[in-house]
Amino acid sequence: MNTTLPGPTTGPAGPGALTDPAVAAAQPLAETIRGIDTTALDCIQVNAAVLADAAHGPGSHLELGARTGFAPRSAGPGRLPTVEQPPADQIRTMGHLLGLSLRAGRPVTEGRALLELLPEDGSPLYVVGDAHRMPWLPYHGHQHMDHSVLLRAVDGGARVEAVDAYDNQTPYGQAEPVVCAFARAEAAALFDGSPALPVAVRPVPPARPQVDLVLDENARDAALLLAGDAPERYAAAFRDHPDQREACTALLLETWLLNRTRRLHAAWAARHRPGSPLARTAAERAAAWDALAGQCYLAARRVQRGRPVPPQIHTALAELLRADARSAVDATRTPPGEATTMSLDPARVRETVVDTVADVLGIAPEAVAGRDDLTELDGFASFQMVETVERLEDAYGVEFAPGDLEADVLRRVDGLAGLVLRTVTGKEASRA
Numbered sequence: 001m002n003t004t005l006p007g008p009t010t011g012p013a014g015p016g017a018l019t020d021p022a023v024a025a026a027q028p029l030a031e032t033i034r035g036i037d038t039t040a041l042d043c044i045q046v047n048a049a050v051l052a053d054a055a056h057g058p059g060s061h062l063e064l065g066a067r068t069g070f071a072p073r074s075a076g077p078g079r080l081p082t083v084e085q086p087p088a089d090q091i092r093t094m095g096h097l098l099g100l101s102l103r104a105g106r107p108v109t110e111g112r113a114l115l116e117l118l119p120e121d122g123s124p125l126y127v128v129g130d131a132h133r134m135p136w137l138p139y140h141g142h143q144h145m146d147h148s149v150l151l152r153a154v155d156g157g158a159r160v161e162a163v164d165a166y167d168n169q170t171p172y173g174q175a176e177p178v179v180c181a182f183a184r185a186e187a188a189a190l191f192d193g194s195p196a197l198p199v200a201v202r203p204v205p206p207a208r209p210q211v212d213l214v215l216d217e218n219a220r221d222a223a224l225l226l227a228g229d230a231p232e233r234y235a236a237a238f239r240d241h242p243d244q245r246e247a248c249t250a251l252l253l254e255t256w257l258l259n260r261t262r263r264l265h266a267a268w269a270a271r272h273r274p275g276s277p278l279a280r281t282a283a284e285r286a287a288a289w290d291a292l293a294g295q296c297y298l299a300a301r302r303v304q305r306g307r308p309v310p311p312q313i314h315t316a317l318a319e320l321l322r323a324d325a326r327s328a329v330d331a332t333r334t335p336p337g338e339a340t341t342m343s344l345d346p347a348r349v350r351e352t353v354v355d356t357v358a359d360v361l362g363i364a365p366e367a368v369a370g371r372d373d374l375t376e377l378d379g380f381a382s383f384q385m386v387e388t389v390e391r392l393e394d395a396y397g398v399e400f401a402p403g404d405l406e407a408d409v410l411r412r413v414d415g416l417a418g419l420v421l422r423t424v425t426g427k428e429a430s431r432a
Helices: 021-034 045-056 060-065 085-096 111-115 184-191 212-228 230-239 244-272 277-304 312-330 346-361 365-369 382-396 415-430
Strands: 002-004 101-102 125-130 147-152 159-164 168-170 173-177 178-183 195-201
Touching: 021 045, 021 159, 045 060, 045 085, 045 101, 045 125, 045 147, 045 159, 045 195, 060 085, 060 230, 060 244, 085 101, 111 147, 125 184, 147 212, 159 184, 159 230, 173 212, 178 184, 230 244, 230 312, 244 277, 244 312, 244 382, 277 312, 346 365, 346 382, 346 415, 382 415
Parallel strands: none
Antiparallel strands: 002 178, 101 195, 125 147, 125 195, 147 159, 159 178, 168 173
């Protein structure tokens, strides 16, 4: 097995990079992975996210972060509740958001039969298998769990390439995005005797629900949560469980999952409403979950050493869930595009433009702020210019007049900021 994430196409490959045709074939997917915050996605989402961004452009996967619901399910009598969804459910709901047709086949227990399903054109097959059998993962040989991977036939089918963007610190070591090349027989052996779910993938037009409609749906779900006691019952299940070692281990996974969903929602909000109160609040909520996940890690370690569980973590868990719900309700109370939602202070507008361009290009805002001509930035061409304009229109709830979309305006930060200010103030004047 060879393992690496190939280096950028514009520069030399990193240490230990493959130097055979598999790397060249993997390069587009590897470049796509580099533009994704893979730490904000779970092991089922992350490789579907790679396919979405490869098909529809950077940031397409962030639609997975639109909804902020809290829907724990019972794992059975005497079992702790969990927000983790079964892979089949995730696959069913991810496709339309990502712009992918995800057609799950029947589980396969013979590796050779699984590899016969690989597309002959070298396009990837999305597969959910057992992490225990995947040698590029720290879970290999240690823990059984569902895990996704992209498999491709290379060298005319003589070899199989596995692409896995999963990124997480595990009890067994660091999982990092990789590309692995196997001889075909070696690849088949990895899946022998263990059920694997093959999912055929085809790009389709992505669903692009209006941001306001998504926020309304989030608010409706949040209002129902606030009217009941679901957060308290959820927290109490872990607090009152007779085996606190098991409970703390499970709670660590739960807060890890909730933390990732909140970080993904914050990225979605920053993409669609850059610089807005919505984006800032979402970022604050994500930071709060990150802090709680750290506390739960400490609690799990203490319990393993025979020490008591810090009692505040269960109260904090319920409070965070309620705070999320209140934020979701509050997000719908100010109409988008109004000055009270998006500041019209020229400095703030300029900052929003800079953040938007940076997000479109996947670079640091500092690299944008210091440029007089945006076309000097690598990758800022017509497509990125249009994407920037559409995001600014969505963020401020306006539509720029066609006559105002001049090249000299669209290629400069100050030009775009001035366009926003003129359009929004003109809209408000027409209402008066």
